[in-house]
Amino acid sequence: MRVLFIFLDGVGLGVDDPNINPFARLEMPFLQSLLGGNKLLAKSAPYVGKHATLLPLDAALGVNGLPQSATGQAVLLTGINIPQEIGEHYGPKPNPAVAKYLLNGNLFSQVIKAGKTAALLNAYPPRYFDGVDSGKRLYSAIPLAVTSAGLNLFDKDDYYAGRALSADFIGDGWRGMLGFPDAPVYEPHEAGNKLAELANQYDFSFFEYWASDYAGHKQDMNWAIEQFKTFDVVLSGLLDQWDDEDGLILITSDHGNMEDLSTRRHTDAKVPGLLIGSSAARTAFASELNDLQGIFQRILKIISP
Ligand SMILES: [Zn+2]
Secondary structure, three states: OEEEEEEEOOOOOOOOOOOOOHHHHOOOHHHHHHOOOOOOOHHHOOEEOOOEEEEEEEOOOOOOOOOOHHHHHHHHHHOOOHHHHHOOOOOOOOOHHHHHHHHOOOHHHHHHHOOOOEEEOEEOOHHHHHHHHOOOOOOOHHHHHHHHOOOOOEOHHHHHOOOOEOOOOOOHHHHOOOOOOOOOOOOHHHHHHHHHHHHOOOOEEEEEEOHHHHHHHHOOHHHHHHHHHHHHHHHHHHHHOOOOOOEEEEEEOOOEOOOOOOOOOOEOOOEEEEEEOOHHHHHHHHOOOOEHHHHHHHHHHHHOO
16 A cells, blocks of 8 residues: 655644644634544644544654754654654754664665655755755755665656646745746645645655745744645645545654744644544554654555555
């Protein structure tokens, strides 16, 4: 069975306070329909419904300080409690101590080793590759894991050919920020359809969404709300084209941030472990899952039982 992993950077389960938490203020009709009318808040988890399960997952892993992206993502990708091993939460990008774990094996390399297919569905712009090639830009944990598994990152040609998706789902960033006026753009629902089409081509696919962590650091309520209004429609488009029996969708994060805009720092909130799929697959995956460390083995078990 296949797995689609949608990674939302910096999204925790927060309090029901619309003054600080965009998830308390905004309506996400589609997601709320999956969660029995509940919003994506701490008080809504755990929840087990007809199509979705929501778990609160610990991202702190017994280590003092606020969880960070390099170690948090590396835990998701390796199943190792790296903050505990190196004695701190570290980020945003992996230092050599964190990179060592990722280079030693990760979800992507293990899936390939099992004879299955894997891809990171994000398309990266030319300036990203220029930055990496010139040494000015370090890989973050996810592309480091992908490339170390011998997989390519999708580029501009892949994006134009419809083999990969924009990091904002809809492609506005390619036309605006990146300066490609002829780049493909999608309506959010259509982007969700596209995500399903791409994910259906691999045993394991991964999509990285980072703007949520940015909105958290910028304490930008309006941007946060706009992002997740879009995401809700993307999700509906995805599920229109997704068969429960085909695979499991996992949506999770590395640490809290955007759910508390009273601070520009990360938070120690639990993060959502949102599972969408058949009841049997969700039950097996959710059993005794309470932190980020447990995700790695469970994904491998689904893809290569
Ligand atoms: Zn951050």
